[in-house]
Amino acid sequence: MSDFTLKIRRYDPESGEPAFWHEYPVDLPPERSVLDGILQIKDREDASLAIRCSCRAAICGSCGVRINGKSALACNTRISDAARRAGPGKPIVVEPMGNMPVLKDLIVDMDAVHWKKIMRVVPWLLPAGEPPEREYTVPAEAMIDVTQSMACIQCGVCVSACLSLEVDPQFVGPAALAKAYRFVGDPRDGQTEERLRDLAEDPHGIYDCTHCFACIEVCPKDVAPMSQIMRLRRRATGDFEIKDSNNGYGHERGFVNIIERWGTLHEAQVLPRSFGEGSFVKGQVKPSAVKQLAETLPTALRGLRSGKVTPKKVIVHPKLPDQARVRKVMHTIESKPRLELNLYIVGDNSGEEQGAMAEGSQEL
């Protein structure tokens, strides 16, 4: 048994008082969870402390909180790990999840944020036509692939941690977009392109993710929501050439084209190409692109004025010595069906002699 201290943010909406912090000693073996600590407080000291919890095994998704500032399930955070991260002599800080309104103590309003966003992505299968007499015949890998997002337990921990949501509450968000991939990646769904177009065109959709890895870091189920968002982007641009008005398509194509041409990034070309659906010329003449370029003009001028950007640099960018080879490799890969090694499927075989690529990777 060891002694730990939990510092918990309490809030009682009926008291008329603001939220406050309270420290509780708990006595648990080090391998037990933060949830066990909270339950011990409820059992022994104050049963009015409110937290949703049920399974104690990270499958029901009830007990999302923030522990020392990091979003997590209380039930699969070891209390000794939490104590170590809090630092010597410091209490383990437990507070409700972020980006959602607090109802009481550690309970937040999931309906107001999380479930509303889930509804946004039309969260049910929309098959094309009548179902077959038997099961749908679909590749085994495709089913495992969407099972990664099916593994989501809707705990909201990623929603709590999302750094885009923090500044843009309208962002569809990591959990809902992972849910969207569950259908987009499902060969039985008949609305793949419509779903992708919808989420690509939404200014708060797939191109509002800032690629910060926060959701991947905190997800207790390895759903890797951001990776699912990247897959949505890949399918939107690669499979359907969806030229969205958020410049997602343009940015991706522009970037790839620059590397194809020069081998390293020619920053001055990124914006025009982004706004011009990947093409530099289009980026100069397309009316919407001109407007967007104009918006960024002050930034460019500032760059020039500070001396970090020279006019020469804007125009001339050196090619890599072996650029022809780089380009050839890129062309070779581009000309074949996309290949994706999904570590969720194959696991990490790095300790093994032989690889599993033949079975675990898939062409999409």
Added chain:
Amino acid sequence: MGIISKVHPVRSHSNAAQGGINAALQPEDSWESHAYDTVKGSDFLGDQDAIEIMCREAPEEILHLEHLGVTFHRNEEGQLGTRAFGGASAARTYYVADITGQAILHVLYEQLMKHEEVERFEEWFTTALVKDDAGRIAGAVTRNIRDGSLELFSARAVIVATGGNGQLFSPTTNALICTGDGIAMAYRAGAPLMDMEMVQYHPTTLAGLGLLITEGARGEGAHLYNAQGERFMEKYAPNKMELASRDVVSRAEQTEIDEGRGFPDGTVALDITVVPRKRIHEALREIVNVGRDFAGVDITREPIHIKPGNHYVMGGVKTDINGQTGVPGLYAAGECACISVHGGNRLGANSLLDTLIFGRRSGQHAAASGRGLPVPEPAKAELAAEREMIDSIVSRERSGRRVSELKAEMGAVMDKDCSVFRDEGRLQGALEVIKRLQEEVTTVAVDDKGSVFNQDVLGVLELQFMLDNAECTLVGALERRESRGAQFRTDFPERNDGEWLKHINLTANGDVPAVSFSEVTMTQWQPEERKY
């Protein structure tokens, strides 16, 4: 139509059904084979008419789920693939990695989101079922957990689908919400309970915490060893080995442990390392996480210590094949119901199936029979009585032990004296403890005096439900003077078909439940010796 749930529906414990769902869907398999395995698994206590229905309808149900979007595992041809499971004569378990229950529950919730005509009352706690003067179900009293308000719902039919009662035991694989609420409420409303003594101990649970390691692990080939390195199932079930039915494997493990061949922590070892790593990652991912997070063990590299642990209640509210209970208009489905398809022991991957088949049948029957009936007007007095009951708990001053202490005492005594091996003396002692706790709970006080998310007061109501469940389990276990399925009486170690091939029914009747018996329905399989 509405759904009332004390937690958000996707938090429900069907999530925990890891391994899969059985159906004889392959051409070389047959529903009769599935039914026979189920009958044998039940130790011939299952009702064969109900088992036949379940096994016949299983393939259609799997396809229905597949069409709704469940991401079932595929074989190389892209068709539904299966895995092996305990007590089954064919590999007929369909699965989604080891999150089958979760995948099905979440896909069904997708459909609920799609069908907005079904009203959802999420985080509403039902405290009592209400009948009309004629004894027909009329509705339920329910508390909105978010604001503490109490409502009287009127309904032409009510289906109780509240799951099991594993929280009677400590430890248990069951979630904290599995407190037998529906079983107790139906019992209090006059519906008979059946087979309540039949409590399954799962062979592979983590010591201490009680968390589940799916039977799928053994289905994929994992072995069991005692501390001396013997693959001990050779002695107990030479043919099926680790894949004998759960009661058999749990008893084998407990015998090894009791006779001193277990590990010092009262466990034996489950060795999953014999399963290829890639297959583990694909099919047993969840238990990789459970091993890592809750036992500190990398199951792909070393054996994990396990023991039998409380897992499932075969008994419950007695129903017919359409889910109808002894109270007109009241139905039960899922783990809280006893049809009985599981009899003395449930086969792995038959619980989701039971829930889905008889859940659907209950729904269809309730809708058809309720149509045309007037909407009942339940007496407001019921609402007032429930409100008064809750108010009295909240306003009570503390004088004795805490709710948690009562619950802990119940859990410990049930696990000690009403588990894998039982005898009259221990059962009687446990019953005395439960009777005492039933008294004590009427004086217990709470810390939380508020209305919003008052989990404290709900804990008292749950404890009362659990104590009713516990009493019935013990009374049934005392009554059945034989060993069958999950009930092993060391004082009556043999199965006794002459006297005990029958169900024990319990009906609320003042201080102690009234005991009666009902026949086991047999269609084509006569009892025989059970060997694996």
Added chain:
Amino acid sequence: MKLAYWPGCVSRGFTPELHGSMHLVAPKLGLELVELDRANCCGAGVIAEHNQEMADTLNARTFALAQKVDGAAGMMNICSTCQGAQSECQERLDADSGYREHVNSHLSEEGLSYERDGEWWNKNFLWLLVEEIGLDKLSEKVVRPLEGLRIAPFYGCYIVRPTKRLGYEGHPNRDKYLDFVIEILGAESVEYAGSHKCCGFPVITMNRATSLRQAGRHLADALDAGADCLVTPCPLCHLNLDMQQPDAAKFVERDLDVPVLHLPQMVGLALGFEPKELGMDKHVVKTSDVQRKVAELAAA
């Protein structure tokens, strides 16, 4: 210590002061940098978003070039984004020998091949400072302790998440290194909400509001916590925090005007270089207040 050195694209493009300052401080720290001038862009996550195999191949090429540098202890980058994008590809390449062979087959014409080797590493300058040079050794080289300077660390997402991929198991304090370095150089590390958050750069062309609200908020938080300046090991963060700062200020509706230093610039100041040498005049947000404070230090 000899190193294969991958400066990245931006340090040679829009933030030349980063490249320049790195070259200045390297010899003082005993680092011999062999620049990978034939290596290509890491893809910054965007190429992976387009085609994973392409990103993995391009970075395998860079790793292969680095592995060919004779006598190099490892590979160093000076960009959080390069670190993150490359680590992601390396994770896949290392996980599966079949996949690695397949990717290498694209490079065979060039005579290149990335070999998985438990010893070989690719580290950001920040990690290298703490793990390879060591804080003690670094402190010995300080000739101008940055006393009195209040510096807010800004890590950049790509070297703090996901911890599993980024080697935090072996180096659990990597998310505190910038604070360590600030303190060892004699300055005060400022604690504020945004230190490990996202600068917003990846969506600057797609959602300017989200992007600049992020940048603006973190700058404001640092300012409110009393920071004289920020320091970052990521030039892309620098672009959003410095070059875009006047626009970011509009999105958070307040004045900001807080300078943002590159990590080698901060180290360079403590090693005795003059602000001008370190390119501190080439920032959009003027660094004159920091320069003045440093000048006072020198006088004292």
